[in-house]
Amino acid sequence: xxxxxxxxxxxxxxxxxxxxxxxxxxxxxxxxxxxxxxxxxxxxxxxxxxxxxxxxxxxxxxxxxxxxxxxxxxxxxxxxxxxxxxxxxxxxxxxxxxxxxxxxxxxxxxxxxxxxxxxx
Amino acid sequence: xxxxxxxxxxxxxxxxxxxxxxxxxxxxxxxxxxxxxxxxxxxxxxxxxxxxxxxxxxxxxxxxxxxxxxxxxxxxxxxxxxxxxxxxxxxxxxxxxxxxxxxxxxxxxxxxxxxxxxxxxxxxxxxxxxxxxxxxxx
Numbered sequence: 611x612x613x614x615x616x617x618x619x620x621x622x623x624x625x626x627x628x629x630x631x632x633x634x635x636x637x638x639x640x641x642x643x644x645x646x647x648x649x650x651x652x653x654x655x656x657x658x659x660x661x662x663x664x665x666x667x668x669x670x671x672x673x674x675x676x677x678x679x680x681x682x683x684x685x686x687x688x689x690x691x692x693x694x695x696x697x698x699x700x701x702x703x704x705x706x707x708x709x710x711x712x713x714x715x716x717x718x719x720x721x722x723x724x725x726x727x728x729x730x
Numbered sequence: 731x732x733x734x735x736x737x738x739x740x741x742x743x744x745x746x747x748x749x750x751x752x753x754x755x756x757x758x759x760x761x762x763x764x765x766x767x768x769x770x771x772x773x774x775x776x777x778x779x780x781x782x783x784x785x786x787x788x789x790x791x792x793x794x795x796x797x798x799x800x801x802x803x804x805x806x807x808x809x810x811x812x813x814x815x816x817x818x819x820x821x822x823x824x825x826x827x828x829x830x831x832x833x834x835x836x837x838x839x840x841x842x843x844x845x846x847x848x849x850x851x852x853x854x855x856x857x858x859x860x861x862x863x864x865x866x867x868x
Contacts, residue, residue, distance in 0.1 A: 640763075642759055642788060643756045643796070644757050684831075687833050688833055
């Protein structure tokens with residue numbers, strides 16, 4: 611437990627790495643209204659870097675690795691949908707991967723199944 | 731150990747409402763989720779039910795926080811007629827992201843038995859209901 615009483619497993623973290631033409635954005639912890647702004651900023655950075663990348667470093671897709679994501683709400687889903695629309699404007703795919711059943715359920719209920727992949 | 735009253739078994743677990751008052755700021759929603767988990771667990775909801783209550787309460791608080799023009803939000807947990815009722819209010823004045831609210835309503839439609847969200851330009855309110863009666867069926 612951290613000094614503010616928060617379970618470290620609930621703290622939201624977002625880390626990004628490149629794997630060729632794919633940007634893998636790893637999400638962990640709880641994605642809510644507060645943390646959705648941080649996710650939006652991180653995804654905006656990825657798209658900005660893609661726009662300003664060197665020839666041969668084109669970005670084809672952004673994969674949101676949700677294997678360690680423990681919570682998502684409407685604000686989180688909305689942030690991802692907005693990022694997906696921005697990515698599509700740049701002809702870049704954006705999707706969740708490694709989605710747990712609990713997160714999949716909420717994304718589906720929220721009407722955002724297009725964010726999920728069969729291999730999730 | 732005494733046997734719970736069959737007519738109002740959950741009342742003994744929450745004999746009076748729990749009322750939280752905290753800043754209507756995004757970073758405090760996590761604390762309300764923690765309380766929601768505790769209350770739902772105390773009332774005997776299964777793991778999936780506890781998670782649904784956490785999400786529902788988060789959705790209500792997110793809408794309060796978006797609409798709030800500073801100051802506190804007040805959240806109350808109570809057992810009424812064998813249901814967990816969570817209600818909240820805050821002084822409103824800021825615009826709500828209607829697209830997010832639409833997503834929120836879709837989620838609440840599925841994970842609550844009933845809910846209302848109202849905003850009369852001065853006060854934003856929500857009320858969520860999760861039935862407990864199925865916990866007592868043999």
